[in-house]
Amino acid sequence: xxxxxxxxxxxxxxxxxxxxxxxxxxxxxxxxxxxxxxxxxxxxxxxxxxxxxxxxxxxxxxxxxxxxxxxxxxxxxxxxxxxxxxxxxxxxxxxxxxxxxxxx
Amino acid sequence: xxxxxxxxxxxxxxxxxxxxxxxxxxxxxxxxxxxxxxxxxxxxxxxxxxxxxxxxxxxxxxxxxxxxxxxxxxxxxxxxxxxxxxxxxxxxxxxxxxxxxxxxxxxxxxxxxxxxxxxxxxxxxxxxxxxxxxxxxxxxxxxxxxxxxxxxxxxxxxxxxxxxxxxxxx
Numbered sequence: 001x002x003x004x005x006x007x008x009x010x011x012x013x014x015x016x017x018x019x020x021x022x023x024x025x026x027x028x029x030x031x032x033x034x035x036x037x038x039x040x041x042x043x044x045x046x047x048x049x050x051x052x053x054x055x056x057x058x059x060x061x062x063x064x065x066x067x068x069x070x071x072x073x074x075x076x077x078x079x080x081x082x083x084x085x086x087x088x089x090x091x092x093x094x095x096x097x098x099x100x101x102x103x104x
Numbered sequence: 105x106x107x108x109x110x111x112x113x114x115x116x117x118x119x120x121x122x123x124x125x126x127x128x129x130x131x132x133x134x135x136x137x138x139x140x141x142x143x144x145x146x147x148x149x150x151x152x153x154x155x156x157x158x159x160x161x162x163x164x165x166x167x168x169x170x171x172x173x174x175x176x177x178x179x180x181x182x183x184x185x186x187x188x189x190x191x192x193x194x195x196x197x198x199x200x201x202x203x204x205x206x207x208x209x210x211x212x213x214x215x216x217x218x219x220x221x222x223x224x225x226x227x228x229x230x231x232x233x234x235x236x237x238x239x240x241x242x243x244x245x246x247x248x249x250x251x252x253x254x255x256x257x258x259x260x261x262x263x264x265x266x267x268x269x270x271x272x273x274x
Contacts, residue, residue, distance in 0.1 A: 003106045003108060006216060007214055008116075010213040014213065016119060016123055018202050031136075035126075038166070039142065042166065046146060075254075081174070081176075082263040084177060086263055
């Protein structure tokens with residue numbers, strides 16, 4: 001029987017999610033913004049796996065959902081980076097503050 | 105203080121340290137390297153949650169593939185070696201909003217407990233996942249393969265040079 005409570009895992013996930021959110025909102029390099037989003041998705045995965053073990057009905061569903069999330073995150077990283085490189089070729093910058101064509 | 109408790113605290117400390125370094129470092133490559141520590145520590149957390157297969161997938165996909173693809177993205181684009189910080193006011197406002205969010209969520213989850221049952225998730229973990237994926241979740245599983253194919257082709261087309269198409273027309 002384990003002794004680490006569910007709330008400890010949820011706290012860890014919450015802290016990582018907040019760090020990722022802060023990075024995604026304040027960082028200026030677009031690659032770092034993408035990787036902060038990956039960190040947020042990872043925090044959500046911790047929640048899924050923790051609830052898979054410590055819920056009222058423990059089962060494999062949470063782990064399988066986290067596998068799907070990891071797949072979607074990998075696809076998102078690839079497409080995001082492709083968009084970033086296409087943008088860099090046109091604008092010669094990866095700074096998110098300068099990507100404001102639709103605001104002007 | 106059991107061994108699992110100690111392992112959890114060490115892993116959680118490593119994960120949070122990596123995240124804090126991501127926020128505070130100025131060199132972009134160092135930030136990505138700091139995040140590798142976080143990803144590996146999260147894989148350790150999955151092992152303490154008796155999800156061995158997810159832990160191995162985490163090491164393969166996140167610490168292996170995604171970090172390398174992000175490093176490629178940094179190398180292929182020119183950037184300032186030292187990242188400039190956002191304006192102080194914007195950082196304070198964002199920090200304040202996120203702090204509020206943190207406090208609200210903390211108040212909700214701090215006493216959450218459903219009791220612990222021994223479900224034996226660690227016994228034949230990979231086999232159970234395989235059986236579930238090919239029986240109950242077979243349609244989402246197949247849809248995922250379509251998603252990966254779409255992402256593969258889409259990113260190739262997006263990242264392709266546009267003057268290649270003009271040459272093809274000639």
